[in-house]
Amino acid sequence: MAVASQAQHQSPETIPAIELRGISKAFGPVQANKDISIRVMPGTIHGIIGENGAGKSTLMSILYGFYHADAGEIFINGQRATITDSQAAIRAGIGMVFQHFKLVENFTVLENIILGAEDSGLLRPSLARARRELRQLADEYELDVNPDAVIEEIGVGFQQRVEILKALYRKADILILDEPTGVLTPPEADHLFRILHNLREQGKTIILITHKLREIMEITDTVSVMRRGEMTATVATRDTSPPQLAELMVGRKVLLRVDKKPAKPGRHVLEVENLRVVDAKGVERLKGVSFSLRQGEILGLAGVAGNGQSELLEVLGGTMRATGAVRMNGQPLDLSGRQDARARREVGIGHVPEDRQQAGLILDFAAWENIALGYHHRDTYSKGLLMDQAAMRADTVAKMGRFDVRPPNPLLAAKNFSGGNQQKIVVAREIEARPDLLLIGQPTRGVDIGAIEFIHKQIVALRDQGKAILLVSVELDEILSLSDRIAVMFDGRIMGERVASQSNANELGLLMAGVTGEAA
């Protein structure tokens, strides 16, 4: 690999850019970091991988001065450093790109860059200097952004570049990126990786926090694995493999491919014809979508986010109006908006929404309330006019057991579960209702590897019971491994359909970019 060999050519540096010794940090009874030691060599890209809640972000927040370690020492370029706050971290040459950007949305790029690093009480000289330096940085690292653009008007890819520029403007030599590709499209992620390569070539040290194995394999020189607050291994990337890393992360062997038998499609469950949606701004989001879905089949909808998949799910789920025709088990659905999500559930459509925190759960409600939500009016949950809370709780305990929700406490508010466990609550609710058709959007976004494996198994099991599943995901790997058939959406249309077992990422990628023709 060209990437790895380049790092080898650099002089055999012996002083690490960052060294952490015995870092520990507890939040109340939770030990977020346990005696962590790590050495990051200068001029390398060092990956830190681990499941959600493994302590990666806590560790980096300690390094950036957001939290104070209970014990342990930090050395920067061989010098003992006390990092009391973010200002101290910046002075030590550390820059951080957070998962959720810390930008002022209605400020310009320039204003965001100088915020906190102004030269004097008046802004004019600082802005002029920033403008000059930005031009240099843009040339050096492929980091082009319009300095006068307002943040909320540029894409997330550009916003991320602004975050990187902010760090470089503050003369950072060590750059920490927390889950940087979570919000990016595949081409944007590729561009980011090119930028990171350039930065490494200029001698910068980069720490990349992620839970995506592919990124680790693609770009890092060294990788450290964290599990439950502990550092379980540090290895050279070229000496390891995705299955080995997955096992180190989860603590057991993980199946990275979905194990499923060939589909046995039955009769048609869902028939969609010429579906059109115009949004509040008058933009046409769906431009005549037609497809059908049969029993015992998973249809994957691939596409870059924002090409109409979300609208399609919402229309079928009963939360958005449309024109066209949809038949469910042969019966036409009312698309005028008079039939809501509850009516859809009555005809056998279950829905796991794309955004579980916004649409799938009420975060302040307890798990048992969330499990009953949408089905709370059914007889099993009712005692005459009243809700049968005891039945709801008992049912929640049972579902939590079957879906391995941790902690299995039905009284805990949804917001206090990790992302993966929140998703399991939503999936358990919808799958256990045994819908004839399950709409499932981004089933594993922000979910740990172990939980991904579990959720995938449940989806396949539902299919094998003869149910139809419409899967929407921006993760191409997920689409490829779960689906029986794949439809690719672009600009509100279905660009083409493929049989999953006879397709590949390249072909789908072209369709996702809007390239048509059977040549694709």
Added chain:
Amino acid sequence: MDWTTVILLLDSTIRTATPLLLACLAGLFSERAGIFDIGLEGKMLVAAFLSAAFASVTGSVWLGLLMGVAGSLVLSAIHGLASITFRGNQLISGVAINFLAAGLTVVVAQDWFAEGGRTPQLGDGERFSGIVLPGALDLRTFTIAEQRDLPLLQRFYSDVISGHSILVYLAALVVPLTWWVLYRTRFGLRLRAVGENPAAVDTAGISVTRLRFAAVGIAGVLCALAGAQLAVAEPAAGFTRDMTAGRGYIALAALIFAKWRPYPALGACLLFGFFQALEARPDLFVTLFNLRVPSALLSALPYILTVIILAGFVGRAIPPRAGGEPYVKER
């Protein structure tokens, strides 16, 4: 038509707009930093009372103003403590301050002066008198008939522009100053940032708490000036109970109308000031339109306008995004 009426109307517009403008700018600083301030009203009231009380007792309007500022700052500190340090609800803290001010001023005034919750009438030196600007005539020395014979421009300059208290001219200066501070200085950049996204400020290594306290403090000083204009600037001659009469709330409406920007705030406050000035001149409608407008309706005009503005009839106003929410470092 008779220009005297118009000139008097504009003159009184300027005078009534001044406390609104100062309070509005106070709100602007506070809310731009992400701290909602319902308590403008209470701070004005306390400052009005303290400045009048101490001007009366010490005989110096400047000492009175100083005490007014001090009192307003104490309330600001309470609001800051509740909403920044202890992350309480900003609206509740503001409402509490208003009740506290409304009750305390009357009780203390009664205790000190025993004049039914008001302060004694202020004489010369105990209040800010009108300043005659260079080139202007002191119209107090002219009879109405003599005034009518003066050139219109001279009358306009001498009456509408000249002859106000120092606080009026100060308020006029605070508008460009606020603009300059907000958009041209480091402090302004950080202030605007902390009202939009405090996490961005925090990760840049700047103290969110200190910035917000600074903003709340500035709001306190400006509120005090507004209160002083009400109580100790000619033609006012002392404090009367509840003399702010909802001006703090109207200032907030003007702030929304102005979309949290300094120059539009000036325009909005002049508009509200104009309506308040109209209230005193029901005769105007009779002479102009031969229309008898009930004075109760005229008094209600600023409030009706407030309701219209708050109902969103003047376009969407987007408040500072972090407004009203205490900043908690994420776990």
